[in-house]
Amino acid sequence: MADAEVLRGRMVEGLVRQGELDERWRAAFTEVARHEFIPDLVWRHDPDAGGLEDLVPLRRCDDPQGWLERAYANAPVTTQVDDGHPIGEGGCGFEVTSSASMPAVVAQMLAALEAQPGMRVLEIGTGTGYNAALLAHRLGAGNVVSVEVDPGVAEHARHALVAAGFGAVTVVSADGAEGYLPGAPYDRVISTAAVAEVPYAWVAQTRPGGRVLTPWGTPYYPGGLLALTVHRAGTATGRVVGPASFMWLRSQRIPRYTTSQIVRGEDTVRLSTTDLHPWSVAGDTHAATAIGLRVPKCETFYHPESSETGTLYLVDQWSRSWATLHLTTEAPYEVRQSGQRALWDEVQAAYRWWLDMGKPAVEAWRFTNDPSGQRIDLLLSDEPSSDASTAVFPRDE
């Protein structure tokens, strides 16, 4: 049985082999013991648990080696479900609310942060404290401030950081959307929770020339890793620099629901057909990013029935509008729409717009954050496109 050091060595070698670990972060990944940050109780998906609450507990005392191997696998480890109060029968969980992110993703984000030793960093979403420890290892523990909204999670991280010799990291239990003013200004802000709109406090608390890095997305699609550069006038501009899919920042979380709560009202359904394959609108990062920006408050998910058939759902849970597209082995596919919004029509129109614009990539969207909020414009050349005003992400709807 491999011990922690051997497993850690393998994890690091694997990341290096796959080109996922920037050389400058190698020492931190080698010397910070990830398992020391993972709580004794973790969670795993169990397809046999039945139903939607399929997250079951895995206790270190029941399977110490399995627990350790999980700590060093290149995979996320779920460390909290349902904000600490599992809602399923028999203590099963529904939603992941805290985790240690996948090591390859942690490495990718740290590389994209472009931080240097000695820089001051604000992390949003302390979670286990592992990422804060990596930052502390390279930048100096006194330069790291980390904010965690869940007091119990923050407390665990604080203890783990002290035990690992990084007690000088400041762990704050608060809403990270406010940043942490007493520690400002920062050279870098890194969020490990996703946002639809970057809280302006993160920009305001960053030095000119500094960087704000956060997973960003729309309800429709997790867009990617957004990197903003902060300018003198208190504005920040940037774009998506890579893929990322994270749990939402708590204040921007999208309420969970079951399909049967929304997809009803069959008597008012409007029927039509389409030749458009669901993957065109939901499987392509670039198309889905554009659609998500042009069709606000619309979530999408796919329920497969077989390898070739299934149902694509579009849901606006706020207006309780929904649409389904039933994928069969041959087009045309049946579309059902219900509610005040015709979500399929909106999605289809947004997809056509994306085609007409020359299929802009996710990197073509330019983000601007200032005290008035966030704007997202499509840059087809050096200037915002004439259609940019229609592509602004809605803030108050």
Ligand SMILES: C[S@@+](CC[C@H](N)C(=O)[O-])C[C@H]1O[C@@H](n2cnc3c(N)ncnc32)[C@H](O)[C@@H]1O
């Ligand atoms: C993916 S986990 C963080 C992983 C962590 N960086 C690590 O190394 O283990 C996301 C964390 O963000 C926290 N979070 C969510 N909303 C937050 C908010 N508004 N302020 C601070 N933390 C928040 C969650 O409680 C969760 O612990």
